[in-house]
Amino acid sequence: MKIAVFGAGSIGVYIGTSLLAAGGDVLLVGRSRMRERIARHDVLLTDLQGRQMKVHGSQVPYEEDAAAIATADLILVTVKSADTPTAANAIAAHAKPSALVLSLQNGVGNVDVMRARLSDRTVLGGMVPFNVVQMTDGRLHRGTAGELMVEASPAIAPWHALFRAAHLPLMERDDFAAVQWGKLLLNLNNAVNALSGLPLKTELSQRAYRRCLALLIEEALKVLRAAGIRPAKVARVAPHLLPMLMRLPDAMFTRIAASMLRIDPEARSSMWEDLQAGRRTEVNHLNGAVVALAKQAGMDAPFNRRMVELVHAVESRGGEMQGPSLYRALKTGMENGGTATASN
Ligand SMILES: NC(=O)C1=CN([C@@H]2O[C@H](COP(=O)(O)OP(=O)(O)OC[C@H]3O[C@@H](n4cnc5c(N)ncnc54)[C@H](OP(=O)(O)O)[C@@H]3O)[C@@H](O)[C@H]2O)C=CC1
Ligand SMILES: CC(C)(CO)C(=O)C(=O)O
Helix, strand or coil: CEEEEECCCHHHHHHHHHHHHCCCEEEEECCHHHHHHHHHHCEEEEECCCCEEEECHHHCCEECCHHHHHHCCEEEECCCHHHHHHHHHHHHHHCCCCCEEEECCCCCCHHHHHHHHCCCCCEEEEECCCCEEECCCCEEEECCCCCEEEECCHHHHHHHHHHHHCCCCEEEECCHHHHHHHHHHHHHHHHHHHHHCCCHHHHHCCHHHHHHHHHHHHHHHHHHHHHCCCCCCCCCCCHHHHHHHHCCCHHHHHHHCHHHHCCCCCCCCHHHHHHHCCCCCCHHHCHHHHHHHHHHCCCCCHHHHHHHHHHHHHHHHCCCCCHHHHHHHHHHHHHHCCCCCCCC
């Protein structure tokens, strides 16, 4: 049974190569940059537990033509959210009708986007709790822990053994919308992290950045409550405790929330990687999803709205923001509703 990874970047190559090394028949579909990188460096996967795995580049099937997914029985979609419509169109054009499509993306809207375009196929949601960064030395480094979650379905049954063999067990969840919102609350840190320019651990160790995150999560929790959505606990801390924990002084946070800082010092958010690569970010699909849900519920979400503006300003002009400036900029948005500018 064949697996195609559609959008082989950080997550796609990490998961695809892990499945390949575990004996899976895997094909990666992506861009020339990654194909060349794999040919040059092989694929070296490392993680925070010190595990290392090297797969020779010549053993990693990598195609740039989407038509290569034609023989796949499982298609893992690992493009960024803005590319989901293109991925769905390619699947509609080339994949077997029986192929199972599994989105391993952040955000709450990708599965619906694909289902709308692939109404005759099975499309499931998946959630990747851990972080993978492309290091300058060619490694793909997993910097946090956690198990993959997937929407419960009989269609996933044939794939459990392979994922388990690849040290990527799949946890089936009946409450998948809640899982996605639970993950999205954590992803509100992606923008804070990207604007900080710092590794996740350094950023989260600074109260000024955590206070920004507390504003964003607290607002999102209010919006979710108004919309009747209960986010699931997808990490060690329950969602409603996050704002209080984030606001603790550094010494207390380090002690009480030690598990949240169990992050490799090199780990960064995927949005930081986008800014570094000069790509558009997923901010519209993360903080923007809170703003959109607020609108549906007849509310406003000014902190998340402001965050979307700040990230767009940095996407076009570059720059980083220190914690206190970012906090002031979020609060300014609340008070004035003005247009964001990136500053220090
Ligand atoms: N990185 C992480 O640690 C985590 C990421 N996620 C989520 O996983 C998803 C993937 O993230 P990540 O792996 O970081 O993203 P990447 O940008 O590293 O990988 C996506 C890849 O897909 C390529 N791509 C886009 N469109 C196409 C297409 N039509 N055909 C072929 N290739 C295409 C992109 O190329 P190009 O950019 O050149 O278009 C890019 O190389 C996102 O939703 C992210 O939020 C979830 C948890 C952790
Ligand atoms: C794992 C996590 C939460 C790390 O920030 C992530 O989802 C991302 O980088 O997109």
